[in-house]
Amino acid sequence: MPNKNPTIGIIGAGPGGLASAMLLSKRGFNVQIFEKNSIPGGRTSEIKLNNFRFDVGPTFFMMKYILDEIFNQSGFKSEDHLNFLKLSPMYKLILPDGKPMLIYDNYEKMQAEIIKNFPQEKTGLKKFLVKEKKRFENLMPILQHHNNSVFDALNFHFLKSLPHFSINRSLFDIMGNYFNNDLAKLSFTFQSKYLGMSPWQCPGAFGLVPYIEHAQGVYHIKGGLSEISRQMAKLAQQNNCKINYNCEIKEIVFENKKAIGVKTIDGKLINLDDIIINSDFGYSASKLFPKKLLKKYSPQKLSKKKLSCSIFMLYLGINKQYKLDHNTIVFAKNYKKNVSDIFNGQLPDKDISFYVRDTSTTDPNLAPIGKTPLYILVPVPNNTANIDWQKEKSNFRQITLDALKNRLNLNDIEEQIEIEKIITPEDWEKDYNVYKGAVFNLGHQLRQMLWFRPHNHFEETENIFLTGGGTHPGSGLPTIFESGRIAARLICQKYKKEY
Ligand SMILES: Cc1cc2nc3c(=O)[nH]c(=O)nc-3n(C[C@H](O)[C@H](O)[C@H](O)COP(=O)(O)OP(=O)(O)OC[C@H]3O[C@@H](n4cnc5c(N)ncnc54)[C@H](O)[C@@H]3O)c2cc1C
Structure with missing residues (x-):
């Protein structure tokens, strides 16, 4: 009989x-969070360097309605706590040939940009929006369902949606349905990097990601996306959730296969009825469970899983304003080689792809007046590549600064750096507890999606539930919020509480 x-x-x-x-x-549960850091948010928290404020990770906020729903279902209204800024343009692309292209969620503006850059591509955008809307409408309900067993698939809705998975077709290939020009296709496929994958490997089903951007837009949150974590933590506490900061869990305690509590690094045992694991799945499976308990996700089996790429991060406190677009994505000149190097475990050469965020005009409070917190993200291999980052770090920093000079004309950038911080793949693993530094978690190959992904009601033990990018539905803030909602719903079902 479950505890009441x-x-x-x-x-x-x-x-x-x-x-x-x-x-x-x-919903009245006694909830306690154990967080190893002194602030909430993990990869969605904040780094402060002097008076410069940076988001650690997420900078693109999409599918606002999912967060709105979670706030509503928790008794709050998101707009009362967060200041959403819809971006227009959503971002600027610097294509491999060096040409800039602005990307809008507004149809007329986007069509004009496409015609300006690719005059032959007159009908692609409309076709893309019509077709990918159908994919979105068919796949979203499946992503929002728990998918704890293969039997979840045996329903009419799933079977009807099967063609929308575009099995055996890549995202790049799918964009060939709408555009002929490879650069036009690239401008609708680089989003695979959000999943830590290459556009040539990423399943075509993820055509829904660029669709979501173009149909619903991309947001910044004033104060940075870490503000979402801060507000969620505050509101959970208002609902009587207890958050224990600076409280690292060393292991989950079991009686046979039943989890009964957790042990902190200072040896304290805390008895619990159920545990939701939000720490990175690969890290948790390899570090928090007793040895030999897990079979499907044993260290050997885990090491055979496909993982996302990693990220080299450079956070620069800059003494002036460059007034770049809020989001700029720069493709390597030989993008295909760059992507192939990353996914074959090679450190990219000087021709890197990178992303820069400049909030100095859109959110001036993140730095002193006239200065800029410049966030630079460079996709690199994860730690299965065994790159010695202690050795490579300073050279790769220089490659990144040179790319900022050469591709964005920030020629004086080195003289303007007031303060800086680097996060390498080794740091993601060591400081952020991210398995192999694969910041976007297990790869999103179809054979690692839905019921092939670790289940939200974890299948290997009792009383354990999973949330976060390593479980269903996948990495990225909206799907991660959804995983938190699915885990909460499953716990309500277990205790027969109304959801
Ligand atoms: C550089 C970067 C850029 C990204 N950009 C975007 C973007 O633009 N848009 C988007 O939607 N997504 C983006 N993501 C992906 C994703 O949204 C974030 O990584 C997100 O924060 C992951 O959430 P999570 O809940 O899975 O895990 P985390 O954010 O990692 O949270 C896990 C928490 O567990 C804590 N923890 C770990 N181990 C323990 C332990 N033993 N005991 C106690 N606590 C522990 C950690 O401190 C952390 O707070 C980005 C990720 C990165 C790294």
């Missing part, structure tokens, strides 16, 4: 754990 007043422990105050915490505490 259960205590739910959540390992990690990342976006997934916070979503579960808000929802479960609103």
